[in-house]
Amino acid sequence: MTCRSARSRRARVLSGAALALALLSIAAPASAGTEEPAGDEPASEETINARLIDQRGKQDKPVEGVTVVVEQGGDEIGQAESDADGLAIIPVPGPGKYSVRVDPTTFPKGLGLTDAAQEELPNVQVFAGRPKFVIFGFGERLDTGKTGFERVLNLAASGLRVGLIVAVAAVGLSLVFGTTGLINFAHGELLTFGGVVAWYLSASDGGLGITLVVAGILAVILGAGFGAALERGVWRPLRGRRVGNISLLVVSIGLALFLRNFIQVIFGSSPRPYEQYATQDPWHIGPIDILPKNAIAIVICVVVLVTVALLLLRTRLGTALRAVTDNAELSESSGIDVQRVIMAAWISCGALAALAGVLLGVTQSVDWDMGENFLLLIFAAMIVGGLGSPFGAMVGGMVLGVAFEASTYWVPVDFKKAMYLGALIIVLLVRPQGILGVRERVG
Amino acid sequence: MDFGKIFSDGVREALGVNAAAYALAAIGLNVQYGLTGLLNFGQVGFLLVGAYGTAITVKETGAPLWAGFLVGILAAIGLAAVLGIPTLRLRADYLAIVTIASAEILRVLAGSRHLEGFTGGPFGIRGWAGSFYDLNPFSPGRYGAGKVSFDHNTLWVMTVAWTLVILASVLVWLLKRSPYGRVLRSIREDEDAARSLGKNAYVIKIQSLAVGGVIGALGGMVIAVNFQFTNDDFWLSPFTFLMYTVLIIGGVGSVIGPVLGAMLFWFVYQSLDSLLRQAIHEGVFGDVLTSTDAGPLRLAFVGLTLMLLMIYRPQGIFGNRQEALIDDR
Amino acid sequence: MSADATTNGAILQARGMRRAFGGLVAVDVESFSVMRGSITALIGPNGAGKTTLFNVLTGFERADHGEWTFDDRDVSGWPAYRIARAGMVRTFQIPKALARMSVLENMKLAAQTQRGEGFFPALLRRLWCDEEARIEARGVELLEWVGLAKQRDDYAGTLSGGQRKLLELGRALMTNPRLVMLDEPTAGVNPALTEQLLDRIRSVRDEGATVLFVEHDMDVVGSISDRVICMAQGSVIAEGTAAEVVADPQVIDAYLGERHGEAAMPTSEGPT
Known part of the structure; x- marks a missing residue:
């Protein structure tokens, strides 16, 4: 309806895009909350506010005098130079998608973008009636003097980080799938839960101001509790009612929609980083430049994955988990408390997902749909590795992460998602049991 | 609070183009999921190829719009073949993952800057549906009663869209009561049993995917024609989940279910939006909620509805309760 | 041997x-x-x-x-x-058993070479109406034979295990x-x-x-x-x-x- 009155002006003009976005956001939860009642608000409040910050020191400093250009469909909409606060404000004609780039010839001496691929942000979404903030982070010029091979190595290192985080999340999903057969579409929200909880615990403004390491650990514990609560409050009763797996899958979709949008109401729709460790100087390890927080994230993931693997292989509970995954009925009749094992799977799942969420928050930022954005990648990791096999999920996550981050050296970044999903489909077709899975016997 | 406005807002959306497009998408899903048991989680991909097939054909070749529609339909059949031929031999839940992944791939490609010359990238394709409005038989002005009124162009799109909804519903009704429909349901119940009785389940599943996909593609065309525009943001994956919500509200497997489900969905969805905005505007929630929260709040409500329906009323409004109670394994 | x-x-x-x-x-x-x-x-x-x-x-x-x-x-x-x-x-x-189909539907499904099972003929009832009547008669006959005539309109999902075995036998025979x-x-x-x-x-x-x-x-x-x-x-x-x-x-x-x-x-x- 917002569109109805505007529609009469017949949308052959620019606002067509805006209208489309506004109405279709109804169809598309990811951009929800963007529509505004027509007429209630002035039409052209929208601006793109670019903030340029120098992240070299302990404290961020503004970067002044850099030209920021806004374009749409190849036409320049406007440009501005960053002021003493590092801020460049460019008015735009209305909501819609714009591309924002910085002009490297205007950079101060010795400064470069911390991520050279971010020189142009192609898909900046401006919502009605609100300024849109984008951030360009500056640091030492890193890419200078690197050979192609070294850049691939750096990409692979960041792929390893993403892959390991995905692997951590995928192990949790896999444990639950293995023990219950549930394909949980609300798994992404478990990640978001972890990331958001840690944000609230650690933020000094709007949160409790707990130091991030402690906040992260608390978030993981609360994530475990959240997993347990979902199992106790939702999934176990439904299994008790003998609801089929397909129906449960649909329930999990409803749960995901609910949680995700509920989190958005509370947390808001703009991404927020953690205050601590937001800016760091990179370590130089051979040809690889890596931020300390990213290196530590990799170490944490490896430690956690190895621990989980050992727990699964060496402990009674781990053995029971694997037995239930193998054959729940047989395990039940041989005296394993299946409900308890499933509860253990959910607790681990919640904790691992929350950890993945916190690590994503540390290495990127916290966002209400961060989990949803990773969900298909997590599914892909689980399936590529072997459905229901936690070890497969670990392998799948790492393989996908490294392969596809490294591939961005040759392939445009915006194809990356298409590529891992394509790989997922090919694996399903060629080797449906996954890399580590065993072909199941039919009949 | 203006309850008249809340009500009329809801009615307007229940009759509007969006409800018709959702109805088409859900009718398509009903053929696939409701009748045949195929878990197509990428229905939005069929809408996408319908819209883009039309838009690209008209924009690139200058072909008339009807030729674009034809290409959109053929593209949906092609997508069904590409998805179905390799996957329909695999486990049922694999189809869910392959379809959702494929729909997302299509969306990523449609929005990619590297294909901008072809798909318009993130800026989409506009200005190709003008000839549709040239055929508009309604003279300019507003039509309707009281607060529920539409301009002549919207009315024209609505007329065509609801006609398509009726035609699609008749098609589903004819199929459902026929021996063909019986074969579809047998595959939903137990594919192996159907095969053991001489039914070529594989081919019929591909047909079902294609029929439902084409009906979905019509929904995509309706949406795109309504805006005379399409870009990647139209076709996000969660859209498919809303279609499932519509189908489950109406009643899985029932002929009229998806249509009334879509109308009810939009009535509630829009009224809720209106209600929330008014309440927030009047400060009912104090500082707790702002007007930007209305969108996510009503989506959270949709999610909750989907969960509760699935648990407590799986047959929806028009589905068969007895049928829904039989264990679906 | x-x-x-x-x-x-x-x-x-x-x-x-x-x-x-x-x-x-x-x-x-x-x-x-x-x-x-x-x-x-x-x-x-x-x-x-x-x-x-x-x-x-x-x-x-x-x-x-x-x-x-x-x-x-x-x-x-x-x-x-x-x-x-x-x-x-x-x-x-x-x-x-095809649980959410009636017992009689289970039987009718099993008949071979049905014209109405083609997508396009399915849309025209005239093309398969007579055939359907013949199939139904045969289905009812076989149901009587296996002793499930009384359950013909029940959902197959409501049958007992033994009755399902009988239904399967009848259904198999329906294919001639x-x-x-x-x-x-x-x-x-x-x-x-x-x-x-x-x-x-x-x-x-x-x-x-x-x-x-x-x-x-x-x-x-x-x-x-x-x-x-x-x-x-x-x-x-x-x-x-x-x-x-x-x-x-x-x-x-x-x-x-x-x-x-x-x-x-x-x-x-x-x-x-």
């Missing part, structure tokens, strides 16, 4: 069938045949490969190698639906098969119903079809089968009349081996 059996009297003949899962050989059958017009029982201890053999023969599972003919036609590797259409119809160990393959038709069926079921199976043969069935209950086997084939560890180890097979030392050893929890393959000496 099996070479003699594969004369022109066989409706189903198989040679060199093999199916393995990973390292486990489920079926490894040199030669296998079913005589036309007979009731043949397929017996053997658990895990002998009977169901897998069924699955392979009817196209539900791929054979690693081997070929088989049905009615003198080579049907090796055919997909399940084509084998069923050729007249070789099976039932399942756990009956696959020349060979009916029943996987444990009496499992889970109460004794009163079992008698009725065996009766029905006999009359299927008397009306000219051939029956092959998997069975555990030796009383059932003895009472209705013309021939018995015994499998163990994937292979056919004995073949003949019920009395002959039961007396076969290899058969006894196979069952004893099962009882001991391992397969002790026999030497030549056997108990009396």
